[in-house]
Every structure is written in structure tokens, then in C-alpha cells.
Amino acid sequence: MSTMTVPLNSIKKPLATTRMADVARQAGVSVMTVSRALKPGTNVAPGTRERVLQTVREMGYVPDLLAGGLSSKRSGFVSLLVPSVNNPHFAETVMGMKRVLEPAGLQVLLGFTNYQAHEEERLIEWMLKRRPQALVLTYDGHSERARQLLAGAGIPVIELWEKPSRPIGHVVGFSNRDAACDMTRALIGQGYQKIAYIGEADDHGTRGDQRRKGFTDAMKAAGLDDSRQLAYGAPPISMARGRAAFEQLMTLYPDTQAVLCVSDPCAFGALTFCLEHHWPVPERVAIAGFGAFEISACSVPAISTLSVNGAEVGEKAGQLILDLLETSRLASPLPFRTIDILTQPILRASTTRT
């Protein structure tokens, strides 16, 4: 991995040679006419437009959006920061948002925080240099400097995947705490009492933290012991690590009847351990995950989980951005919006008492 500090100062050769002026000359019009002809909904005589577009095609002219953006003060970029994309949730969110924004001509600049607040801070600073028209973050705790940078940016900010206690701007998400609470209650409703939770360590201010709290809430409310908790390393917990965590948990608390995992891959890892050791699930121990990943529906037994639609998060955020940019012509101070994402427990064989 290279760690150059000096940018690559090599290429002098222009990336594309034909400019708008070339097209204009060839078509016998001014550059402004070309510019207009290229933009739908502008006043250009039909004949002129057709002639210009024909010339554009002939010359293989490709407009330079960077120059256009500089001039118009609209970069056409929207920045999106997610922890990682090696997680179907965020992958779907990214794809969902692009699906909505791209038809409107907005390009998504993607950044990966790797679940680390200082990486997020670095990325925000970097992204701002591209003058995005909106900045979308995945809730996982933000540094104070990150908040300052965002405040000074003067663009809409949207947080995803949680309802922050201290929101920066708009929100598209749900309460992970409430959701985990619901899930835990569902397990309790199945008759389980000695329920454990597997989450990540050092998760303060993260979604995982909220899920853990939701577990605790539900257990306490039911008068049950909420101390069976395992904080297993840094997020995310992979399948293999979920398996190791589960083994450790069951060594610590062998009489555990049900386990709620911070995510489906973690839960699948737990299930793997059970299958390998011929522990009947849910008879020996019930297993539940979080997030409705494909794996939870396809495992044997299928794993109970909490439904969340990652694509929906991205799509709604995208739509919100379109609305905001549309409305921003009205100089009214737009109130921050919170868009709810619905979630609900999906009970499957892995927690079904027979």
C-alpha cells in the first residue's frame, strides 16, 4: 500500500480534447447556444438545438461537468459515508441511494469509515473539498470536529440507520434500542428467560451500543437478569468471530437458553458452532440475529431476526436529498426532517419453542 504524500503531478495531456468551443465553431453558433442546447428545458430554437446535438455526436464531445460545476456552483456530488460495504445493509443503502440520485444527475461520492469516528472525520474533511451538495452519514458516533466541519459546510446533512440523541440535521432511520428491545421481548414472549447478548466491545455511541441497551431495557422491564452479555472485539463481528464469541459465551454462561446477537452474521456463526457440536437449535439454545440478512432466511434452522430494509434507507435518503435541493430555492429555513424506517421482529425456527 502506497503512502505518497505528494499528489501525482504527472499528466499534462488533457483528458479529453474536444471542448464546447470546438462544437460551437463547428456548428456555427456561440458556446452559450451549445451549453443551452445540451440542457433540456432551455430556450433554443428546435432547429438550432438539433444541429448542435448532431455536431456534438459527430465530434464525440463529452461535456466537462467539473468545469460546469465550478461555474454554476453546483458540483452535482453527494457524499455518502458508510462504515463498510462488506455488509449487505450498507451495500443496499449505497445502491438504493444511487438508484434515486443518479437519474437526477447527482453523483455519489462514497467513503468508508471502517466503523471509526476519526476516519469519518478525515473523510468529511476530504469530501468537503469536492463541494458536495449534501452529506450523508451513517450514525456511529461523530467526533466534535466532525460536527464543526459539517456545521461550517452549509449543506444538508443526513444521518442514517439510527435516531441520534443529538441529531446533526435530517435523519433516516430507526431506534436500534427500541428495535433490540422489541426483539428481546419477542424472545421473552417465547418463554425464554436466561437470555444472553453478544455485541461488540468499545461500542460507545454506536448502533451496537443502542442494541445492547435495548436488550438491557427489555430484560430489566421483564424482571430478568440482563448480565449475560459478551462484548467481543471491534465491529463488525464476522461469522467466524460470531462463532468464537458464542463459544466463549456458552462457556461463561452454560445455562443460557437464548442468545441475541448484534447481527445476523454473528448469529450464523453461533449456529455453526451448534451444528458442529450437534446442539439442537433451539432446543439446546435459541439463537436470534439482527438485520434480516439473506443468510438468516436461508440457514437451517432459519434464524429469527429483525427486519430492516437497507435499500429503503438509501432510497428514502436519496429522495429526501432531492426534496431538499428542490425546495432550497425557497430561502425558507427548512426544518430538519426525520424519516422513520419500520422494523419488526421476524420469528423463525431458531427461536421457536416446540
Place this chain on the structure above:
Amino acid sequence: MSTMTVPLNSIKKPLATTRMADVARQAGVSVMTVSRALKPGTNVAPGTRERVLQTVREMGYVPDLLAGGLSSKRSGFVSLLVPSVNNPHFAETVMGMKRVLEPAGLQVLLGFTNYQAHEEERLIEWMLKRRPQALVLTYDGHSERARQLLAGAGIPVIELWEKPSRPIGHVVGFSNRDAACDMTRALIGQGYQKIAYIGEADDHGTRGDQRRKGFTDAMKAAGLDDSRQLAYGAPPISMARGRAAFEQLMTLYPDTQAVLCVSDPCAFGALTFCLEHHWPVPERVAIAGFGAFEISACSVPAISTLSVNGAEVGEKAGQLILDLLETSRLASPLPFRTIDILTQPILRASTTRT
């Protein structure tokens, strides 16, 4: 999903207010001195640089890379097109490439082709408007117009994940055909003879097509019947669809001894069917996948697969880009490079004859 044709012409408010000229005035120097002070490795008196950087910090100045790129004719962008990111392979490739390029100040513009050549063509055209300094594609067949666009772009082109028969430029990948051939031979080596293949339909010119051919090659070479093939819908084959495909296959060819699947999720879906129907694997039928996804290592039994390191593909492509941009100052016509990615069959319990 919105389908606006007119770009959003709303915002007039500048995205950031402080310009380099403001910093210059405040620091009592010219804009060029600010510009230089901001760039490491340029000649500025240490005292001056410090003073400028201090002013930059105080004013919260954020450089506009779009303006800088326009002026320097180096956009700082690299475009990367992958079929989807809801596939750990491509997710890793994306993250790997960003990991290498970002420290060099290059930003990745990501696009999803959704496994469709016409989407790729559309994206290439769109990406070119951002004047990327390199364009990276995932091999899956390209339209002729796509090839023309790339040829006219005058920037390095890199194809990933395959060794194309008709390469456009540089290549970072491996022969899917050879790899699938190896995998099939490994199955044959285990003593299986009635081996079937599950792939995608309409896969002409895709990686899946190459894998199917590799299967056929190996079967023919061993004098075995290669007719047990199922082309099951459009790519990608999810776990659930893999399961359905497997069921269909076993109905058509009940005496099949082993199945090679186009990907691990597909193989896992097949395994799911077996577990549900209490078919012992590999005794009733052996199952193999492709790609070494996490799931294949964590399932019970573990699934034999072909190792490929998606992150490596991205990282090597990124490194290649850095090399190309570095070297491009020498006006020599750089020869196209092909960087091999090593793959090998990983035999696990799902195909181990006992």
C-alpha cells in the same frame, strides 16, 4: 424512484464561502503562496508556510479540489465500475482499491452496472464527464460503443476479474475458465463422475460463461458427460435462488453425484436444500462453490470452493493505476500490463469422500 430529466437548478448559495484569496489577504501573501503552502514538497519559506497554514486553520478554509482540478487538468478521480456491491467479491475490490488510491489523493467514482452491458455503457459515458484519470471495469462483456468511448477517452483502462480474450487495456485478474476447470478436475480427482454445473442464463461474454466453459473443458478432457448443466435466470444467483436451482437440477438429474455452482451463495442455497431434506452432504451429493466467500468456510459442512482474494484485485489495480500515472510523465507508450491473480481449489467437507 424519481425520473427527472432536468437537473436540479436550485441552489445559488455557495457551498463554502472562504476562498484562497481570502486566506491570502488575511495572511498577507499572494494566492500562489497559499496554493504552494498547501502543497507539500513545494518551495515556500518555512515561516511563511506556517503562517499561511495557521491562517487556513483559523479561517476554516477548505480548498476547492474541483477548481484545482480544472486548472491543473488533473481531476483526482478514478472511475470504478462493478456489477454490484451486494457481493463480497466486489465489495472487497472496491474497498481494496480505495485503500490504495486515497492515500495518493485519488478519489474513486463508483458505478454499478447491475451485470448489464448497456448499463456499463451508460455509466462509462457519465463517468467520462468527470474527467477521471483512469477507468476500471469489471469484465462482463462490453458493448461496442463502450469500447469506442474508452478508446476516445485517452486514459488508462483496466479490466478486472478475468483475462479477456479481447482486452481493452490493462488487466488484473485470472482465467475464470481455467479456474473452473481446476475446480472440476479437483472434483473428478475425488472420484466423482456424474458432476453437474449450475450457472446463470444468458451469460454470454460473462465470467459465469467462462466458468461454465471451464467445467465443460474438464469434463470432456476426462471423458465424462458434461451435459448436466442448468442455466438458472439472470445473475447473480442468490442463496434462495441457488436452492431453487439445485432442486430443479436434482429433479432433472437425480443421480448427480456432485454439483459445481457458479458461486458460493448458490452453493450454500443448494446445501440448504440438502439440510432441509436430510440429504447427507457429500454422501448423497457433493457441493462445490466458487469464490471463497465467508459463508463457504462457515457452513456445516464447509463448502469446497475456489479461492479468490477480492481485496487483492482492487489493491493491485490501485497500485497499477499509481504506477501508470507516475510513469505517464515519460511520454513513452506504456505497454498494457496483465497482473495475475492466483486462485486455487479449496477442498472441504462438502466434497470429501469418506
Place this chain on the structure above:
DNA sequence: TTGTAAGCGTTATCAA
């Protein structure tokens, strides 16, 4: 070491 002037390729603005 620092500054001046001239673009980079487009769009906004206003005039014709």
C-alpha cells in the same frame, strides 16, 4: 522565495 498574469471549460448575466 514570492508575485503577476493568463488561463482551465463551463455557466450566469445581461444585452442585442
Place this chain on the structure above:
DNA sequence: TTGATAACGCTTACAA
């Protein structure tokens, strides 16, 4: 409906 001109915010090239 079209065009001329001045930005947009920065870097290149050259001068001091």
C-alpha cells in the same frame, strides 16, 4: 432566440 463578457476558484508559467 442568440451572443458577448465576466466570473467560478484554482494552478501553470514566467517574471521579479
